[in-house]
Every structure is written in structure tokens, then in C-alpha cells.
Amino acid sequence: KRYAQEVLAKSGISIHTAFVRAGKMGCVKSKVPGVPLLSKTPTKAKMLQGKMRNKAGVNTQCGDGNQDATQEQIVAKERAGWYPRGAEAWGNFQRARPYSLEGYVPKAPTPGQPAPDGAVMNLEEADGKTTLLAMVRSLATTANGANNKVALIFGSSSCPAFRVFGGFDFYKAFTAKNIPVLFVYTREAHGADDFPAGMNETGPFALKNSINMHKTPAERRAAAVLLHAHLVTQLGGAKINIVIDDMDDKLEAAYEARPYRGYIVDATTGTVAYASGLAPFNMKAKLNDIKNFDTGKMISSQV
Numbered sequence: 240k241r242y243a244q245e246v247l248a249k250s251g252i253s254i255h256t257a258f259v260r261a262g263k264m265g266c267v268k269s270k271v272p273g274v275p276l277l278s279k280t281p282t283k284a285k286m287l288q289g290k291m292r293n294k295a296g297v298n299t300q301c302g303d304g305n306q307d308a309t310q311e312q313i314v315a316k317e318r319a320g321w322y323p324r325g326a327e328a329w330g331n332f333q334r335a336r337p338y339s340l341e342g343y344v345p346k347a348p349t350p351g352q353p354a355p356d357g358a359v360m361n362l363e364e365a366d367g368k369t370t371l372l373a374m375v376r377s378l379a380t381t382a383n384g385a386n387n388k389v390a391l392i393f394g395s396s397s398c399p400a401f402r403v404f405g406g407f408d409f410y411k412a413f414t415a416k417n418i419p420v421l422f423v424y425t426r427e428a429h430g431a432d433d434f435p436a437g438m439n440e441t442g443p444f445a446l447k448n449s450i451n452m453h454k455t456p457a458e459r460r461a462a463a464v465l466l467h468a469h470l471v472t473q474l475g476g477a478k479i480n481i482v483i484d485d486m487d488d489k490l491e492a493a494y495e496a497r498p499y500r501g502y503i504v505d506a507t508t509g510t511v512a513y514a515s516g517l518a519p520f521n522m523k524a525k526l527n528d529i530k531n532f533d534t535g536k537m538i539s540s541q542v
Contacts, residue, residue, distance in 0.1 A: 270476050274468035275447065277396055283443035284403065285473075291444065292404040292522075299400075299520045307528065308520035314341050316520065335434035338495045338517060347495035348511045354504045355493035359423065359482035360456060362467060371423070371490060372509055374482055378419045379506030387506045388534055390420045393484075393496030396466045397450045398428035399438040400519040401499040406466075407473055408522060409501045412529040418503060422470065422481040424463035425491040427452055428498035459483055501525065503532065 269276045278284040296304075301312035308316070317339045321332040333340060338347075348354060356372040375389045390413035394401040406422070413420050429436040430452035439446045453459035463483045470479045484490045494500060495517070503513035513532055515525045 268472075269468050270472040271468035274464060276472060277402065277446055277465050277469045279445045279447045280443055281472075287443050288404055288407075291399075292408070295400050295404070295519055296522060299522075301520050304521050305524055306521070307516040307524045309516075310343075310345055313339050313517055313520055314343075331434045335428070336497060338497060345495060347500075347514065348493070348502075349514055350511050352511055354502070354509055354511050355490065356509075357489040357493065358485040359490065360460060360485060362460070362463060362481055362483070364457075364460060368485070369482070371482065372504075372506075374421055374480075375504050376506045378421055378480060388418050388503050388512055389506055390418045391423055391494070391502040391504060392420060392499070393423045393425050393491065393494055393501075394466075394499035395425050395427045396446070396462050396469070397430055397436065397439060398498040399436055399444055401428070402466075402469065403444055405499050405519055405522065406470060408526060409499075409518075409529075410470070410474060410477075412526045413501070413503070416529065416532060416534065418534070420480065422466075422479060423490060423496075424459065424466060424481060424483045425496055426459075426484070426488050427462070453486070456486055459486065501529070 299316065301308035301316050317332070317336065318341070322329050337343060338345065354372065354375070356370050358368050359371050359374065360368055371391075375391075378389045379387045390409075392406055392409045392413075394406050396402055398405070410420050427433065427450055429439060431439065431449040432451040438444050439449070450462055451458075453462065460483060463481060467479055467481050470481075471477060491497065494502065497517075499518045501513075501515040501518070502511055504510070505512045512534075513529070515528070518525065
């Protein structure tokens with residue numbers, strides 16, 4: 240509540256006016272019948288999306304922010320943010336963010352390399368399993384894709400940045416290039432019983448219900464169903480394609496996707512054509528790289 244009041248005061252908008260405007264945005268009710276929204280206060284969350292994006296952009300900026308963050312910059316930024324919080328918080332961070340630790344050598348695929356494949360679960364249990372690249376080829380065939388490219392967006396409901404603006408912004412950037420998008424639901428980035436995030440518990444972006452680390456395929460699928468409804472609603476009723484990483488977390492590990500990340504895969508060759516760095520660091524640079532992406536070439540936003 241305090242955060243909402245602060246940002247409204249700076250913008251010169253009264254609370255009444257803000258809620259009237261937010262109500263007109265149509266984000267209060269889920270656009271997927273029978274599936275509730277993730278947010279405890281969806282109107283507030285929608286109203287403050289831009290403010291959250293800007294604030295997170297400042298807090299996660301590495302260097303001048305004009306290029307995607309390097310591994311060294313991410314490691315330094317994360318350590319500066321988490322180590323001072325004490326042994327428990329630092330220990331939780333180390334367990335939950337192995338790709339952001341000092342000495343870690345990134346192994347995520349880069350442009351020109353084969354796109355890792357693996358089993359994925361469909362959103363509907365009755366549809367069983369398929370593979371990531373099979374879905375990529377299917378989307379490239381059925382969608383009006385650009386040069387047979389398909390974008391992958393890895394993420395989970397418990398990451399506040401991904402939930403509030405990250406998945407939304409990646410999706411908008413990719414589809415603006417006429418590239419079909421496939422979301423891949425992963426292990427939780429901030430499971431309440433593993434690496435809790437305060438923004439999931441209180442404030443305008445709080446979750447309606449806590450999300451723990453998944454112990455069964457059913458639990459992971461249930462979390463993915465909620466994210467699907469959230470994205471459909473957030474994106475104004477857009478058709479959202481989503482699959483679910485298997486319980487071995489093979490794809491999340493292969494793409495080093497925690498907390499969230501974006502890629503473009505060439506469906507013809509099965510290779511990576513674009514790879515963002517770890518998000519949410521320097522998101523503006525990532526989005527700019529996607530804007531300038533040439534569908535006939537390969538580009539890495541990673542350094």
C-alpha cells in the first residue's frame with residue numbers, strides 16, 4: 240500500500256483516479272474461464288506495472304544498461320544485493336541461483352549452437368508429453384513465423400519481475416518481429432519454501448496464494464495453468480502457447496533459465512539464433528536487441 244501511494248504521489252494521480260483507470264484496463268477478471276488470477280490485487284498490479292518495470296530496471300541495471308549484462312556484472316550485482324542480507328538469505332540465494340555465483344562458467348547455448356531438447360509436459364494432462372523442439376517445429380509450421388524462427392520464454396509464476404512485466408515485455412518484443420512464442424514453465428524461481436520473495440507475500444504484486452517448489456507433475460502443471468491464465472489476461476486475451484519443463488528440470492538447466500530468459504530457435508536447423516543474458520538484468524538492452532534482430536542472422540545478447 241505504501242509503495243502504491245508513493246508512486247501515485249510522484250505521478251500526481253489520485254488513488255481514486257488510478258483505480259478508475261485501472262478498472263477500465265479490463266485486468267480484474269481472468270480471461271480464462273474457471274481459472275483464477277495469480278495476483279491478490281490484480282487491479283493494483285496492472286495499474287503499477289510500468290512503475291515496477293522502471294524501478295526494477297534501475298535496481299537491476301549493470302553498467303550503463305545499454306548492453307546486456309555480462310556474467311561478471313551479474314555476479315557482482317547479485318552479491319551486492321544478497322550478501323548483506325545475512326547468512327540465511329545469502330545461503331538461499333546460493334542454492335537458488337547457481338548461474339549467478341562467482342566462479343560459475345556459463346554453459347547456456349549461444350547462437351549457432353544446437354538448441355537443447357528434452358521432454359515437456361502439455362498444459363492439459365490428457366495431452367501427455369512431447370519434446371521442446373517438436374513444439375518449436377510445430378509452431379513454426381502453423382504460425383506465420385519469420386524465417387522459421389520460434390521464440391522461447393522460460394519463466395515461472397513466483398518470479399515477481401517475470402510475472403509483472405518480464406514475460407509480457409519479452410512476448411511483445413518477439414511478436415512485434417512476427418516470431419511466434421512458446422513459453423516454457425520451469426521450476427519456481429522464488430518458491431515460498433525455498434527462496435521466498437517478499438513481493439510475493441505483501442504489497443500490490445502479492446500472490447493470491449503462495450507457490451511452493453513442485454514435488455509432483457500435478458503441482459507443476461497447476462502452477463503453469465495459473466501462469467497461462469495470467470498471461471492471457473495480461474496480454475488482453477492473446478493466445479498463449481505454453482509447455483512445462485519435466486520434473487528433472489533438464490531444460491531449465493540446459494538453458495540456464497533462472498529466474499527467466501529468452502531465446503530464438505531456428506526450427507529448420509534446430510540451432511539457437513538469439514540468446515538473451517539472464518533476466519531481469521538490463522531488460523531494455525535485451526528488448527532493443529530483439530527489436531534489431533535480423534531473422535536471417537544469429538545474434539547473442541550475452542557477453
